[in-house]
Structures are given as C-alpha cells and as structure tokens.
Amino acid sequence: MKHPETLERERPGDAARPAPSQPPRTSVPETLYEKRKGVYPQKIDGRFRRFKWLVMAITLTIYYCTPFLRWDRGPYAPDQAVLIDLANRRFYMFGIEIWPHEFYFVAGLLIMAGIGLFVVTSAVGRAWCGYSCPQTVWTDLFQHIDRFIDGDRNAQMRLAKAPWGPAKIGKRALKWSIYLLISFATGGAWILYFADAPALLSDFFAGEAAPVAYATVGVLTATTFALGGFMREQVCIYMCPWPRIQSAMLDEKSLIVTYKDWRGEKRGSLKKAKKNPELYGDCIDCNQCVAVCPTGIDIREGSQVGCITCALCIDACDRVMGEIGRPRGLIDYATLEDCKREAAGEEPRPVWKTLLHPRTVIYFTLWAAIGFALLFMLGTRTHTDISAAADRNPPFMRMSDGSIRNAYTVKLRNMEGRPRDMEITLEGLPAAVMWTDDMPREQAASRLVRTVPEDATLPLRIYVVAPADSHEQDVTFHVLALDPQGEEDRATIRFNAPES
Structure with a gap:
C-alpha cells in the first residue's frame, strides 16, 4: 500500500503542485499569462473628451501637414520648412539650420523633451500618455473608426462574439482597410521629413524612390496597423516603460485622476441608496467609468499602471452624477x-497651489534653464x-634652405x-x-583669401613655413568673413619644430 503523500503527489495536476516545503495554493493557474480581454470603450462627451478631440486634431494635422510647409531660405537652400x-x-x-558640429542643439532638445515629460508627470500625472502620446492618438483614432x-x-461586443459570416467579414474587411490606409499614410508622412516632400511623393508613387523609402514606409505601416489597431492598451500596460x-x-501631492472612495463607498444601486441613504455612498456602481476607459481599467481600484490619465472616466461619472442629482467630482483630478x-x-x-509643487518647480526651472541656454x-x-x-606623419619637414x-x-x-x-591669417x-x-x-603669403560656396564646407590643404630658428609652439588660424557682417572664428593648433 502506497504512502498517503505518494498518493497525493500522483493525483491529477500534480505537476502544478508546490513542493512540500511551500504553502499550499488555493488555486492552480492554467497559464502564466492572462488572456487579453477585449476593450470596447463607450462613446462619451464632456470637457475632457472634447479636449482629446482638440489635441488629436492638432497633433495629426502637424504630423501630416508639416512636410508640405514652405520656408524661403534664399536660392541656395531647400525651401521645406522642416527637413532632416x-x-x-x-x-x-x-x-533655424543645424549643422553636424552643432548636434548639441539636438541633444539639448531631447533633454528638454525628457525633462518636459517629468514636468508634466509631476504636475498632472500621465497627461502626456492620455492626450499626446502617438500610441494614444492613433489608438483613439482607430477606436472612433x-x-x-x-x-x-454593446454593438462591438455582440459583433466580436458573433460567428463569422458575410456581415462580420464585410465589416472587418472595411474596418481593417481603413486601418491600413491610415497606417500607410502615417508611414508615408514620416519619410517626407527626410527629403523634399512633393518630389519624394511623386517619386514614391512612380516607383522611382530609394529602396529605403519603401522599406521605411512598410515597417511603419505594419507597426501602426498592429500597435494602434490591435495591441492598443497592451502597449501602454506591458510594452511602454513610462508607467x-x-x-x-x-x-x-501629485495631481492625478482619483476616485474619492470616502464619498463613493459603500456602492449600491440607486434604489438601494434611496431606501438606506445612510448606508450607501454616491457611487451607484453603474460601471460607466469602466465602460469609457480606453485601457479597460476600473479607476475605483486606485492608481494603477493601466491608467493613462485621459480623464474620460471623469466625464462619464460627472454625467451620471448630474442625472441622479448628486454632486459632481466623485472621480476628479485631485x-x-x-x-x-x-x-x-x-x-x-x-x-494653482497644487501645481506649485517643489519638485514640479525644480523640474520646470531646469527645463526653462536649458531652453534659455539653447536660445x-x-x-x-x-x-x-x-x-x-595637423599632419601626424611627418610632424614637420626641414626644407633645403633650413x-x-x-x-x-x-x-x-x-x-x-x-x-x-573669407580671409585666413596665421597668428603666433x-x-x-x-x-x-x-x-x-x-605665391606664399601671410594672408589667404578663398571663396566658400553657399551652405558648404571648403577643405584646404595649407602648408606653413617658418624660419629655421622657429621653435615648437601653439599657433592660431584666424578666419574673417569679408562681408558687412564681418564674422570671424579661430582654431588653435600646434606648430611642430625640431628640438633646440
């Protein structure tokens, strides 16, 4: 007869049982990962929803239209307003024109962008994620589609559960085709920032653009289609490091979207609350805050990684509170x-006092200081x-005359x-x-004049000859622009000579 412990280990599912030294599990997980639950945000109207519409319209207009803006820089420079x-x-x-040796301007802008994200987060939580993040903007656009x-x-949920048939296939084909069209426009707009937009657009559809242009559009189309059309809130919850x-x-002391549980609990239906008003709070458990959430979270469970601070739950809750005659602000920025x-x-x-948080002020001061320094x-x-x-080999040459x-x-x-x-002279x-x-x-002289083409760098091979008794020392090349501006610059370098 087998020992009872042996029988216990041989029962079905023993592979999922803990070791004898571990406490027993109350339930055995079937998989390491939770299956995704579809998120179908409900349509809502309110001040925050209208603000999201405004931000989405502005950001998409800037992204798609900026490459076509013109800027007159004269006859020798491109006339595209924003061009990489x-x-x-x-x-x-x-x-503004940034040259390779001025990359510190780009680095400064990137640092400002990072610190600006700190400023926004410290002041109003993940407002960037809720309104301006590209993932949020395109996901919101696809959800409207x-x-x-x-x-x-409700119609979306019914259609998702319905078996595949002509009606469902037709709707899915139409919807995904619109997804693909927007994704293609997104990838196509990106490459227009790297060349003259009208010319590249013509070459692209004529099949004459560079292969890298087609590859870039293909990659960005696929990622926009997948991330905005299907993965959506999973990007915010699992892929993005910012949460x-x-x-x-x-x-x-941070201003975030907050459920005031002291006012809302205990939850109960409107009928129950009318019978026992002292027992129940303002929350009637209508779940409208969950229904409108683009990531499908319940804000009543507190601050969590899935909350992108879009505040649509505030719009939904305020509407319900207004309908049942209770004070607004059960869910609010607080x-x-x-x-x-x-x-x-x-x-x-x-x-305004809430926004004047010391940490926010420090972030903003640092951000503004970098901005003023760049300006x-x-x-x-x-x-x-x-x-x-200077030439490294040989460092110098002794001429026949010494x-x-x-x-x-x-x-x-x-x-x-x-x-x-431009005039070049040697100092020292x-x-x-x-x-x-x-x-x-x-024709060697102490002064050289060269014409430098527009918006260009002119390399020169310059030979410097000094008397035989010259010794090793620092010398300076000085350049002076021979125009009304009279700009100048200097470069100090070593003049090599034999030891005394």
Missing part, C-alpha cells in the same frame, strides 16, 4: 493629500567656422545661403607664410 537632410547632414526647422463601422460598445518610471515621480483634507470637511487647495547659444552663434588638423614646414588640413565652413569670401608666427595645393609656393 541626411544626405547633406543638415537639419532645418523654419529659420470602430464605432463608425461596428457601432458603440513604471512615473511611479517614482508621484506622491500624495491629490491624495487634498482628498484627505476634503474627507475631513476642509476646503481643498486651489489648483542664447542659437542667438549668439556665428555662421562662420574654421577647424584645423626653414621648417608644417602641413594642416583646414576646413572653412560657410553656414549662410550665399557664397562668401609673425614671419611665417602659407600656401595651398591650388597655388605655387612662390
């Missing part, structure tokens, strides 16, 4: 600190630049949309003369 010109290594944004084709929440980061940035104060019968703080650097930069590099020659690669940069004459070696590969040595 990878071939010529330029970045244009209206009147769902309602247009399939109907509102995890924001938890370290929120505290009881801080946990103010909720405790309000529960105790005190007046909540004004919103100052942008306003004081010149459009003339020079760089120099003089010492060094060779340098000097680059003159003209950052304006017109050709400019008064008796030295210079010449380049395009001129004979007999």
Whole structure:
C-alpha cells in the first residue's frame, strides 16, 4: 500500500503542485499569462473628451501637414520648412539650420523633451500618455473608426462574439482597410521629413524612390496597423516603460485622476441608496467609468499602471452624477493629500497651489534653464567656422634652405545661403607664410583669401613655413568673413619644430 503523500503527489495536476516545503495554493493557474480581454470603450462627451478631440486634431494635422510647409531660405537652400537632410547632414526647422558640429542643439532638445515629460508627470500625472502620446492618438483614432463601422460598445461586443459570416467579414474587411490606409499614410508622412516632400511623393508613387523609402514606409505601416489597431492598451500596460518610471515621480501631492472612495463607498444601486441613504455612498456602481476607459481599467481600484490619465472616466461619472442629482467630482483630478483634507470637511487647495509643487518647480526651472541656454547659444552663434588638423606623419619637414614646414588640413565652413569670401591669417608666427595645393609656393603669403560656396564646407590643404630658428609652439588660424557682417572664428593648433 502506497504512502498517503505518494498518493497525493500522483493525483491529477500534480505537476502544478508546490513542493512540500511551500504553502499550499488555493488555486492552480492554467497559464502564466492572462488572456487579453477585449476593450470596447463607450462613446462619451464632456470637457475632457472634447479636449482629446482638440489635441488629436492638432497633433495629426502637424504630423501630416508639416512636410508640405514652405520656408524661403534664399536660392541656395531647400525651401521645406522642416527637413532632416541626411544626405547633406543638415537639419532645418523654419529659420533655424543645424549643422553636424552643432548636434548639441539636438541633444539639448531631447533633454528638454525628457525633462518636459517629468514636468508634466509631476504636475498632472500621465497627461502626456492620455492626450499626446502617438500610441494614444492613433489608438483613439482607430477606436472612433470602430464605432463608425461596428457601432458603440454593446454593438462591438455582440459583433466580436458573433460567428463569422458575410456581415462580420464585410465589416472587418472595411474596418481593417481603413486601418491600413491610415497606417500607410502615417508611414508615408514620416519619410517626407527626410527629403523634399512633393518630389519624394511623386517619386514614391512612380516607383522611382530609394529602396529605403519603401522599406521605411512598410515597417511603419505594419507597426501602426498592429500597435494602434490591435495591441492598443497592451502597449501602454506591458510594452511602454513610462508607467513604471512615473511611479517614482508621484506622491500624495501629485495631481492625478482619483476616485474619492470616502464619498463613493459603500456602492449600491440607486434604489438601494434611496431606501438606506445612510448606508450607501454616491457611487451607484453603474460601471460607466469602466465602460469609457480606453485601457479597460476600473479607476475605483486606485492608481494603477493601466491608467493613462485621459480623464474620460471623469466625464462619464460627472454625467451620471448630474442625472441622479448628486454632486459632481466623485472621480476628479485631485491629490491624495487634498482628498484627505476634503474627507475631513476642509476646503481643498486651489489648483494653482497644487501645481506649485517643489519638485514640479525644480523640474520646470531646469527645463526653462536649458531652453534659455539653447536660445542664447542659437542667438549668439556665428555662421562662420574654421577647424584645423595637423599632419601626424611627418610632424614637420626641414626644407633645403633650413626653414621648417608644417602641413594642416583646414576646413572653412560657410553656414549662410550665399557664397562668401573669407580671409585666413596665421597668428603666433609673425614671419611665417602659407600656401595651398591650388597655388605655387612662390605665391606664399601671410594672408589667404578663398571663396566658400553657399551652405558648404571648403577643405584646404595649407602648408606653413617658418624660419629655421622657429621653435615648437601653439599657433592660431584666424578666419574673417569679408562681408558687412564681418564674422570671424579661430582654431588653435600646434606648430611642430625640431628640438633646440
């Protein structure tokens, strides 16, 4: 006869049982991952929903239309207002032109974007996620298409459970075709930022664009179609790292979408509440806040990773409270600190005081300081630049007459949309003369003048000859633009000579 423990281990499902040293499980999970439950947000109207409409209209208009905006930069520069010109290594944004050596401007903007996200999160929670995040914008757009084709929440749920037939296949084909069209337009708009938009658009449909353009559109079409059309809230809950980061940035003084449980509990239907008004709170458990949520969460369970702070639950709850004659604001933008104060019968703080959180002020101050620094650097930069590099082998040459020659690669940069004459002089070696590969040595002089084409860098091979008694020291190439602006720049470098 087998031991009772042996019989226990041989029962069905023993592979899922814990080891003898572990406490017994109350239930055995069938899978490591929870199956996705479909989210079918209900249509709602309110101030936050209208604000989402406004943000969606603005962001999509900016994204799709910006490549077609024109900006006159003169006859020598592209006239596209926003252009990332990878071939010529330029970045244009209206009147601003960023060169490769000025990449710190782009780095500064990226840092500002990151800190700006901290500012928004510290002030109003995940408002970026709820209104302006591309995943949110395109998901919201696709959900409106769902309602247009399939109907509102209940109709969508019925259609999802219905067997496949001609009607369901037709609706799915129509809806997915619209998804695909929007996704294709999204990928197509992206590549227009990297070349002249009208020309690239014509070449693309004529089959004459570069292969990378078709590959990029294909990848972005597929990702937009999958992420916005099907994965939706899963991107926000599982793929995006920001919900995890924001938890370290929120505290009881942060303004977030909050359910005031002290006022809403105990939940009960309107009939029960009328019979026992002292027993039940304001929440009638209508689940409208859950029905309108684009990620399918229940805000009444508290702050959670799935809440993107879109505040549609506030619109839904306020509407219900208005219909049953109870005060609005059961779900509201509030801080946990103010909720405790309000529960105790005190007046909540004004919103402006809530926003003046020390951490928010610090983030905003840092963000503004970086912005002002970039603006100052942008306003004081010149459009003339020079760089120099010395030959490493040999570092110098002794000429037949005893003089010492060094060779340098000097680059003159003209950052304006017109050709400019530039004068090069050498400081630090008064008796030295210079010449380049395009001129004979007999014409060597202490001053060289070259014409630098518009919006270009002119490389020069410059030879510097100094008297025989010259010693090793730092010298400076000085460039002066010979135009009314008179911009100048300097590059200091080592002049090599034999030891004394």
